[in-house]
Amino acid sequence: MKQLIKPKALQKGDTIAVVSLSWGGAGQFLDYYHCAKKQFETAFDVKLIEMSHTLSDPRVLSEHPEYRLDDLMQAFLDPNVKAILTTIGGDDTIRLLSFMTDDHFQVIQSHPKIFMGMSDTTVNHFMCYKAGISSFYSPSLMFGYAEFGGIPDFIIQNTKKTLFTTQNIGNLPESSQYIIESFDWGMTDFSPRQRMLSPKWKYIQGTHPVQGRLLGGCMEVLSMMNGSNIWPIGSDWDNAILFLETSEERQPPSQLKYFLRNLGSQGILNRIKGILFARPGGEFSEKEVLEQEKWLNQYSQFDEVLLQVAKEYNRMDLCIVTHMDFGHTVPQLILPMGMLTKIDPIRQRISFLERAVE
Numbered sequence: 001m002k003q004l005i006k007p008k009a010l011q012k013g014d015t016i017a018v019v020s021l022s023w024g025g026a027g028q029f030l031d032y033y034h035c036a037k038k039q040f041e042t043a044f045d046v047k048l049i050e051m052s053h054t055l056s057d058p059r060v061l062s063e064h065p066e067y068r069l070d071d072l073m074q075a076f077l078d079p080n081v082k083a084i085l086t087t088i089g090g091d092d093t094i095r096l097l098s099f100m101t102d103d104h105f106q107v108i109q110s111h112p113k114i115f116m117g118m119s120d121t122t123v124n125h126f127m128c129y130k131a132g133i134s135s136f137y138s139p140s141l142m143f144g145y146a147e148f149g150g151i152p153d154f155i156i157q158n159t160k161k162t163l164f165t166t167q168n169i170g171n172l173p174e175s176s177q178y179i180i181e182s183f184d185w186g187m188t189d190f191s192p193r194q195r196m197l198s199p200k201w202k203y204i205q206g207t208h209p210v211q212g213r214l215l216g217g218c219m220e221v222l223s224m225m226n227g228s229n230i231w232p233i234g235s236d237w238d239n240a241i242l243f244l245e246t247s248e249e250r251q252p253p254s255q256l257k258y259f260l261r262n263l264g265s266q267g268i269l270n271r272i273k274g275i276l277f278a279r280p281g282g283e284f285s286e287k288e289v290l291e292q293e294k295w296l297n298q299y300s301q302f303d304e305v306l307l308q309v310a311k312e313y314n315r316m317d318l319c320i321v322t323h324m325d326f327g328h329t330v331p332q333l334i335l336p337m338g339m340l341t342k343i344d345p346i347r348q349r350i351s352f353l354e355r356a357v358e
Contacts, residue, residue, distance in 0.1 A: 001212075001213045001215065001235075001236055001237070001238060001239065001240050001338065002132070002236065003338070004129070004132060004133055004134040004337065004338035005109075005112045005132055005133045005134065006112075006133075006134050006355070006356065006357055006358045007083075007112045007113045007114045007115075007133065007134065007357055007358065008082070008112075008113070008114075008357060008358050009163065009164060009165065009166050009357040009358065010044070010046065010082060010083055010114060010163045010164050010357075011082075011164070012044075012045040012046065013045065013046065013047070014046050014047070014082040014083065015046070015047045015048075015049055015080050015081055015082060016046050016047070016048050016049070016081065016082065016083045016084070016085050017048075017049055017050075017051055017075035017078065017081040017083070017084050017085070018037070018048050018049065018050055018051070018054050018085050018086075018087055018141055019051050019054055019068070019071050019072055019075055019084055019085070019086055019087065020053065020054050020055070020056070020061060020068065020071070020086070020087045020088070021068045021069075021071075021072060021086055021093050021096065021117070021120075021121060021124055022068075022086075022088065022089050022090025022091070022092060022093045022119075022120040022121070023058060023061075023088055023089065023090030023091070023092075023120075024056055024057060024058030024059075024060070024061040024062070025058070025087065025088045025090075025142060025185065026054060026055055026087040026088065026141075026142065027054075027055040027056050027057055027058060027061075028057070028058050028185075029142075029185050029186060030055065032142065032146065032185065032186075033055070033087065033141075033142060035146065035190060036141050036142050036145055036146030037141065039145060039146065039150060039151050040085075040141060040145050040151070043145075043150075043151050043156050044156075044159065044160070044164070048085070048141075049081075051071035051074055051075055052067070052070070052071055052074070053067045053068065053070075053071050054071065054087065062092070065092070065095040065096050065098070065099065066096075066099045068093075068096060069096045069099050069100065069104070072084070072096075072124070073104060073107050076107050076108055076111045076113065077107060077111060081113065082113060082114070083113055083114035083115070083116065083163070084113065084114065084115045084116065085116045085117065085140070085141050086116065086117030086118075086121045086124070086140045086141065087140060087141050087142050088119075088140050088141070088142040088143060089117070089118060089119025089120035089121055089140060089143070089218075089247075090119075090120045091120055092120070093120045093121065093122075093123040093124060093221075094123050094221075094224045094225065094228070096123065096124075096127075097123070097228055097229065097230065100127070104127075105127070105130055105131045106131075108127065108128055108131035108133060109131040109132050109133065112133040114135075114136060114163060114357065115128055115133075115135040115136065116135070116136045116138040116139075116140070116334075117137075117138065117140050118137055118138060118139065118140055118143070118144075118217075118218070118245075118326075118327060118328075118332075119140070119143075119218050119221065119247060119327075119328065120218070120221055121140065122137075122217030122218045122221035122222060122225070123221060123224075123225060123230070125137060125217055125337055126217070126225060126230040126231070126232070127230055128337070129215070129230070129232065129236075129337055129338070130229075130230050134336050134337050134338045134339070134356070135336075135337050136162070136163070136334050136335070136336050136337070136356070137216075137217060137243070137326065137327075137334065137335040137336075137337065138159070138332075138334040138335075139155055139330075139331075139332055139334075143328075143330070144330055144331065144332055147179070147192075147193070147330055147331075148183070148190045148191055148192050148193050149190070149191065149192030149193075152175075152330065152331040154173070154175050154325075154331035155330075155331045155332065158173070158331075158333055158334055159334060162334045162336065162356045162357075163334070163356065163357060165355075165357075166355050166357060166358065167355060168352070168353065168354055168355050169339075169351075169352035169354075169355065169356060170351055170352065171349055171350070171351045172333060172350045172351065172352065173333075174198065174200065174201055174325060175198050175325045175331050176197065176198055177195045177196060177197050177198055178195060178196065178198050178279065178325070178329050178330060178331065179193045179194070179195050179283070179329075179330040179331075180193075180194060180195070180196055180283055181193040181194035181283060182283035183283070198279075198323075198325070199323050200323070201321055201322070201323050201324050201325075201348070201350075202303065202321065202322045202323050203319075203320075203321050203345045203348050204303050204306065204307060204320050204321070204322055205306075205307060205310060205316065205318060205319065205320040205345075206274065206317070206318065206319030206320060206343065206345035207317070207345065207346075208345070208346070209319075209342055209343065209344040209345070209346065210241075210273040210274050210319050210342070210343050211239075211273065211340065211341065211342045211343075211353070212239045212240050212241040212272065212273035212274060212340075212341060213239070213240055213241065213338050213339060213340055213341065214240070214241050214243055214276075214335055214336065214337055214338060214339045214341050215232065215236070215237065215240045215241070215242060215243070215337065215338070216242045216243035216244050216276075216335075217243070217244075217245070218244075218245055218246070218247055218327065218328075219244050219245065219246050219247075219251065219255070219256060219259050220246070220247050220249070220251060220255075221247075222244075222259070223259055223262075226262065234266075234267060234268075234271070237268045237271040237272055238271050239271070239272070239273050240271065240272045240273065241272065241273055241274045241275070241276060241341050241343065242263075242268075242272050242274070242275050242276070243275075243276040243277075243278070243326065243335055244256075244275065244276070244277050244278065245277070245278035245280075245281060245326060245327025245328060245329075246278070246280050246281045246282075246327070246328065247281045247282075247328055248281045248282050248283065248328050249281075249282070250280070250281065250282035251280075253298070253301040253302050253304070253305045254305075256302055256305050256306070257305045257308065257309060260305070260306070260309040261309055261312070264309060264312065264313040269309070269310070269313045269315055269318070270313065270315065272318070273318075273319065273343075274318060274319035274320065274321070274343045275306065275318060275319070275320045275321070276321050276324055276326075276343075276350070277302065277306060277320070277321065277322040277323075277324065278323075278324050278325070278326045278327035278328070278329060278332075279299070279323050279324065279325065279327075279329045280298075280299055280302055281327060281328025281329065282328065299322075299323065302322065303322050306320050306322065307320070319343040319345055321343060321345075321350065334356075336352070336356040339352050339353075339354065339356060340352070340353040340354050341353065
């Protein structure tokens with residue numbers, strides 16, 4: 001995999017631009033947005049600013065993806081902006097590609113700075129990857145950083161260690177609990193949501209440690225990107241560690257199987273060193289929470305699919321870790337694209353072997 005430019009670390013007092021690159025939820029649910037903004041500014045002692053269309057009506061953003069792209073470019077160009085944080089995901093960031101030219105990629109490359117987000121923001125991460133800069137698969141402002149009752153300490157500490165210091169990150173922590181209770185975007189009662197104990201990460205395949213660089217995102221969005229001009233070329237996957245997560249739409253295990261077989265048909269599964277798979281996305285109603293055993297059993301079906309497809313493509317040597325804390329689960333880790341990573345299935349440990357920022 002090509003080496004990516006690392007952006008500069010954040011400092012207290014820095015300005016961070018907030019952008020809406022997909023669904024316009026920030027403009028639709030202003031109370032929730034401002035609650036999230038206040039929590040972020042307080043936790044990290046920074047200033048968040050909106051771009052021209054961050055709080056636009058969702059219909060406007062849907063009808064004008066070029067507005068979203070322009071906001072992103074302006075954020076990269078603004079010398080006062082030290083980082084860029086997405087408000088929330090969605091399902092149509094892929095439409096921005098129709099408006100992108102070589103000049104847009106040049107803007108990103110010439111102004112490397114921290115870019116953060118998850119889910120549909122996978123598209124923007126691969127824009128950054130094509131431009132040659134490392135970006136950060138992270139909580140978005142309105143998912144993770146907006147958590148009721150305050151940002152979970154797990155997220156605060158991981159954000160500070162990853163983005164505010166230049167030390168090597170080292171071993172990744174596991175969260176002791178995670179949030180499962182669903183919520184209504186229009187809710188005004190910001191009481192803490194129900195949590196449950198997290199199962200340990202599962203090292204389901206691999207007999208010796210491997211190293212590689214992180215590349216990945218949300219499975220459904222990667223499927224949309226497949227074959228586009230930001231889809232990595234074959235050699236980009238050499239010795240990569242693929243990280244995958246699924247959205248709140250609760251895709252069935254069969255969908256993961258079809259996606260992995262596509263990667264196998266492209267030869268990608270034969271190039272990579274390992275797979276990190278997140279706890280499957282999706283929150284649950286009170287009734288479903290009471291039926292824990294039923295849906296926890298479905299989690300194991302994702303493991304079975306990963307092992308099945310690895311065997312189909314003769315990759316029984318592939319290191320695979322599942323039930324991890326990133327993506328559509330709260331709290332979640334930040335995963336820097338291109339980060340040199342070690343998976344040690346013997347000690348059951350995952351480590352980042354370098355710093356994330358300069």
